[in-house]
Amino acid sequence: MCSIKRNMSHLFRSLLVYNTNIKIRKNISNVVLANSQTEVNSGERKTVTEPLNQDVSDITPYFPDTFNLAAYANKSETLQSLLQLQVNLSKIEKKPHIVNKILKMDFEKDMKQNIFFIKDYIGSENIGKYITKNPLILCEPIDDLQVRINYLQSKKFSNFQINEIVTKNPFWLMFSTERIDKRLGYFQNKFNLIGNEVRELATKQPKLITYSIQHINTNTFVVKEEMGFNEDETKKLLLNTPKIWMINQKSLLERFNYLHNIIKIPHDTLLHCPHVLLCRNFKVKQRHMFLESLGRAQYDPNKENYIPLKALIEKTDSEFCKIYAKCNIHDFNTFLKTL
Numbered sequence: 001m002c003s004i005k006r007n008m009s010h011l012f013r014s015l016l017v018y019n020t021n022i023k024i025r026k027n028i029s030n031v032v033l034a035n036s037q038t039e040v041n042s043g044e045r046k047t048v049t050e051p052l053n054q055d056v057s058d059i060t061p062y063f064p065d066t067f068n069l070a071a072y073a074n075k076s077e078t079l080q081s082l083l084q085l086q087v088n089l090s091k092i093e094k095k096p097h098i099v100n101k102i103l104k105m106d107f108e109k110d111m112k113q114n115i116f117f118i119k120d121y122i123g124s125e126n127i128g129k130y131i132t133k134n135p136l137i138l139c140e141p142i143d144d145l146q147v148r149i150n151y152l153q154s155k156k157f158s159n160f161q162i163n164e165i166v167t168k169n170p171f172w173l174m175f176s177t178e179r180i181d182k183r184l185g186y187f188q189n190k191f192n193l194i195g196n197e198v199r200e201l202a203t204k205q206p207k208l209i210t211y212s213i214q215h216i217n218t219n220t221f222v223v224k225e226e227m228g229f230n231e232d233e234t235k236k237l238l239l240n241t242p243k244i245w246m247i248n249q250k251s252l253l254e255r256f257n258y259l260h261n262i263i264k265i266p267h268d269t270l271l272h273c274p275h276v277l278l279c280r281n282f283k284v285k286q287r288h289m290f291l292e293s294l295g296r297a298q299y300d301p302n303k304e305n306y307i308p309l310k311a312l313i314e315k316t317d318s319e320f321c322k323i324y325a326k327c328n329i330h331d332f333n334t335f336l337k338t339l
Contacts, residue, residue: 069089069090069092069093069099072103073089076103077107078102078103078105078106078107078111079102079103081107081111082102082107082131085115085127085128085131086127086128086129087127087128087131087132087135088128088132091132092132092135098135098136101136101139102135102138105138105139110138110139111138113142114137114138114140114142114145115127115131115138117142117145117146118130118131118137118145118166118173121149121162121163121166121167122163122166122167123167126167130167130170133170133171134170134171134174136174137170137173137174140173140174144176145173147177148172148173148175148176148177148180149162149173151177151180151181152165155184155199156195156199157199157202157203161199161202161203164203164206165202165203165206168205168206168207169206169207169209169210171210172206172209172210175210180209180210183209183210183213184198184202184209186213187201187209190220191234191235191238192231192235193235197239200239201238201239201242204239204242205242205243205246207246208242208243208245208246211245211246215245215246215249216245218249219244219245219246219247219249219252220234220245222249222252222253223237223244226253226256227253227256227260228267229267233267233271236271237271237274240271240274241274241275241277241278243278244274244277244278247277247278251280251281252277254281255276255277255279255280255281255284256270256277258281258284258285259276259277259284263288263297263299265299265309269299269309270309272309273308273309273310275310275313276309276310276312276313278313279312279313283312283313284312284313286336286339287311287312287320288312289335289339290325290332290335290336291307291311291324291325293335294325294326294327296324296325296326307324311323311324317329317332317333320332
């Protein structure tokens with residue numbers, strides 16, 4: 001009985017494969033006939049050796065999709081020019097959609113004007129690094145770039161502030177004036193900022209202005225609700241250390257918990273040294289525990305043997321030992337081995 005079932009199963013598969021092959025051959029035949037008929041009707045060339053009546057002089061050179069721009073460096077004058085500007089092509093080639101755009105552009109006609117425009121705000125020495133980070137700036141219409149600069153000027157940003165913004169955030173000029181206006185308005189309303197404070201924030205950390213709004217909202221909740229800072233303290237934190245709003249929420253809360261709940265650093269002290277929240281926990285823990293072992297972990301400025309909070313994050317380990325721990329670096333290294 002089992003043998004009969006196996007034979008039937010084998011026969012069924014054979015018929016299925018046979019019918020499928022017949023359908024495939026029919027489809028292929030239909031496609032070939034259709035293509036042949038199209039060629040005859042349209043009068044197209046049968047071979048590449050036949051003369052072409054159409055003008056193709058304006059078509060750009062063809063470069064196949066690639067993940068290695070170095071392969072075309074000797075063929076492309078555009079790539080050679082970018083290399084002379086110290087653009088790191090190895091980083092650009094990691095994004096194929098950008099590579100395809102760059103290879104189809106002409107340096108003189110499509111890029112040069114944009115490069116001169118950017119140079120006026122970031123300086124010649126930063127051109128290569130800037131384009132490496134944001135090569136698509138070369139594809140932006142020059143008129144749009146000018147409009148975005150004009151917007152900042154209309155909002156009373158100084159030339160120095162504009163230069164700082166464009167240099168620190170290579171993607172700023174990719175945002176339309178409408179989007180930037182909404183972002184600046186968001187921060188002004190969210191944190192009750194005045195005009196000068198908005199300009200100060202945008203200049204100090206321009207990447208924050210174009211950062212994920214969802215991420216910023218989450219970190220604002222963490223700062224206010226979970227860390228316990230009030231409205232005025234939150235505003236002060238933002239203006240002094242805006243990078244706090246760009247940290248991973250979990251890491252930010254872990255750092256605060258260790259400083260506030262373990263070391264018992266009050267909110268006022270953290271406001272005077274907010275940069276401690278930017279440092280990874282392991283460094284703070286190592287130095288605090290070492291000071292504690294020496295009986296020197298005293299961070300209250302109103303008491304004797306005061307150690308400023310910045311001692312946990314600033315200077316080299318050697319300087320930390322000499323200035324704050326009052327010991328030799330070898331003692332610190334020996335202590336670390338016990339952790």
